[in-house]
Amino acid sequence: MPLLYILFWIIVIGLLVWLAVTYIPMPDPLKKLLVAVAVIGIILWLISIWIPFGGGPVIGPPPYRH
Numbered sequence: 001m002p003l004l005y006i007l008f009w010i011i012v013i014g015l016l017v018w019l020a021v022t023y024i025p026m027p028d029p030l031k032k033l034l035v036a037v038a039v040i041g042i043i044l045w046l047i048s049i050w051i052p053f054g055g056g057p058v059i060g061p062p063p064y065r066h
Contacts, residue, residue: 020034
């Protein structure tokens with residue numbers, strides 16, 4: 001995945017979160033929660049790009065066959 005593509009989506013998500021936190025009236029704990037969810041989501045997305053979940057080699061003995 002090209003680095004510009006990743007950077008573009010991080011900027012778009014950051015801008016949307018900033019707009020929501022700045023212009024939508026909500027209590028401070030909810031703003032912090034929104035920012036935390038966005039940051040955790042971006043981190044998990046970046047991890048899934050480089051280390052796909054559910055993939056990789058299976059470690060252990062081969063399955064038993066009759």
